[in-house]
Amino acid sequence: MINLKKIPPVDEILLNKEVEELLSKFNREYIINLLRAAIDDIREELRFLQEEMERDFIKEEVIKRLQKRVEQSARGTLEKVINGTGVVLHTNLGRAPMGERALNYMSAMAANYSNLEMDLESGERGSRYVHVEEILTRLTGAEAALVVNNNAAAVMLGLNTMARGREVIVSRGQLVEIGGAFRIPEVMKLSGARLVEVGTTNKTYISDFAGAISEETALLFTAHTSNYKIIGFSEEVKLAELVKLGKERGIPVMQDLGSGILYNMKDWGLQDEPSVQECVAAGVDIITFSGDKLLGGPQAGIIVGRKKYIEAMKKNQLTRALRVDKLTIAALEATLLEYLEGKPEETIPVIRMLCCSPEQLQRQAEELLDNLYSRIGTLPQVASLTMVELEDMVGGGAYPTYKIPGFGVDIEFHDNALEKIARELRLGSPALVTRKQDNKMRISVRTLLEGDAELLVDLIEGVLKREEVV
Numbered sequence: 034m035i036n037l038k039k040i041p042p043v044d045e046i047l048l049n050k051e052v053e054e055l056l057s058k059f060n061r062e063y064i065i066n067l068l069r070a071a072i073d074d075i076r077e078e079l080r081f082l083q084e085e086m087e088r089d090f091i092k093e094e095v096i097k098r099l100q101k102r103v104e105q106s107a108r109g110t111l112e113k114v115i116n117g118t119g120v121v122l123h124t125n126l127g128r129a130p131m132g133e134r135a136l137n138y139m140s141a142m143a144a145n146y147s148n149l150e151m152d153l154e155s156g157e158r159g160s161r162y163v164h165v166e167e168i169l170t171r172l173t174g175a176e177a178a179l180v181v182n183n184n185a186a187a188v189m190l191g192l193n194t195m196a197r198g199r200e201v202i203v204s205r206g207q208l209v210e211i212g213g214a215f216r217i218p219e220v221m222k223l224s225g226a227r228l229v230e231v232g233t234t235n236k237t238y239i240s241d242f243a244g245a246i247s248e249e250t251a252l253l254f255t256a257h258t259s260n261y262k263i264i265g266f267s268e269e270v271k272l273a274e275l276v277k278l279g280k281e282r283g284i285p286v287m288q289d290l291g292s293g294i295l296y297n298m299k300d301w302g303l304q305d306e307p308s309v310q311e312c313v314a315a316g317v318d319i320i321t322f323s324g325d326k327l328l329g330g331p332q333a334g335i336i337v338g339r340k341k342y343i344e345a346m347k348k349n350q351l352t353r354a355l356r357v358d359k360l361t362i363a364a365l366e367a368t369l370l371e372y373l374e375g376k377p378e379e380t381i382p383v384i385r386m387l388c389c390s391p392e393q394l395q396r397q398a399e400e401l402l403d404n405l406y407s408r409i410g411t412l413p414q415v416a417s418l419t420m421v422e423l424e425d426m427v428g429g430g431a432y433p434t435y436k437i438p439g440f441g442v443d444i445e446f447h448d449n450a451l452e453k454i455a456r457e458l459r460l461g462s463p464a465l466v467t468r469k470q471d472n473k474m475r476i477s478v479r480t481l482l483e484g485d486a487e488l489l490v491d492l493i494e495g496v497l498k499r500e501e502v503v
């Protein structure tokens with residue numbers, strides 16, 4: 034308590050040279066607010082301090098805190114993360130990192146006016162959706178396409194347009210919940226459609242669907258069970274059977290595909306996931322999928338299917354509330370162009386990571402190991418460094434049971450320091466997020482982007498050397 038009275042008043046601190054410098058660069062109110070917060074911090078710390086402090090020392094401390102707060106606030110709350118987890122589509126880490134073409138196109142359209150909703154030929158008002166519709170139909174083979182905010186919105190819009198006040202038949206085995214509280218039954222309720230569940234959790238037959246069709250049936254619905262798999266004694270209705278039933282009874286089939294891949298990944302050992310093209314070709318009437326999962330583009334919900342249904346969705350008032358902005362449209366168009374031109378395995382980061390050869394990954398892991406050896410190998414906290422074969426994951430609700438063989442480095446620390454060091458690395462700038470395996474820090478090289486491997490060695494060395502001093 035003895036020190037509290039020595040905290041200089043705000044007005045006095047504002048006259049300090051260093052603070053005047055801040056005032057010349059930033060808004061005065063803003064600096065005063067941060068200064069008050071810095072004074073509060075100091076007051077809390079001094080409250081229980083027995084030792085007596087110099088007034089000038091306290092003043093200097095307040096100014097240091099103020100400068101730190103200004104610096105922190107200027108950085109923003111979003112931080113670049115180096116993804117060492119080996120989970121390619123990590124929903125908590127923002128899913129798909131975007132390719133260069135998408136970034137350039139997006140930034141050019143962000144900084145300028147554009148023909149977002151103007152037909153430059155006639156000078157008349159146009160539609161924002163034309164910019165991606167044609168390329169989507171070309172790539173998928175569908176008659177029409179529409180893009181909204183995300184796949185959850187796409188499902189909602191599809192159900193609301195097609196089945197509000199009417200019935201939608203779904204298999205009990207597909208009443209999925211995707212991370213972030215997207216639950217098919219809840220979305221169904223919000224859309225105004227009535228859910229009719231058929232079959233059991235592990236077995237649903239086409240006869241279950243057929244038996245549930247009534248006057249009230251508006252849709253046959255199927256969801257890709259993207260984050261789990263029912264294995265063993267189970268039976269799923271084949272897409273072709275559902276389409277056939279829909280055709281016979283004159284009821285459209287809607288499919289929530291989730292990830293929605295456009296690129297043939299089967300050559301790369303990723304067999305399970307049906308591509309959008311395959312589902313279109315199978316005759317599904319409405320298909321929805323995400324833009325930022327296996328497509329590798331911006332967050333978006335893409336709807337492809339029969340023209341009459343897509344046109345009805347465009348007229349739905351809900352579409353206005355779920356509409357995408359120019360940045361999404363630009364990033365999506367640029368990403369789709371990479372597919373059209375045929376080299377996504379080189380230009381779209383997510384596809385590149387998934388198609389990376391084991392030899393390439395092994396080379397990268399060896400290089401990372403060498404660098405870590407020379408930079409941190411002799412530091413006292415490091416117990417061992419080993420190159421490891423490991424299992425990566427697609428993530429983002431795709432290929433639920435599929436592990437992709439990859440490579441990485443395990444770092445073992447002395448004295449149970451793992452948690453502490455991992456935390457320090459998460460709080461760095463950029464942040465480094467890793468896996469934990471057998472009490473070691475595990476870094477997979479698959480999800481490292483260009484320059485990340487060098488950067489992460491710097492970060493780890495920095496944290497360990499700092500720790501050493503303490």
Ligand SMILES: *Cc1c(COP(=O)(O)O)cnc(C)c1O
Nearest residue numbers: 183184185211259291292323430
């Ligand atoms: C991911 C996913 C969703 C939600 O998609 P968002 O783009 O995150 O809104 C819905 N359904 C399925 C099957 C999914 O995999």
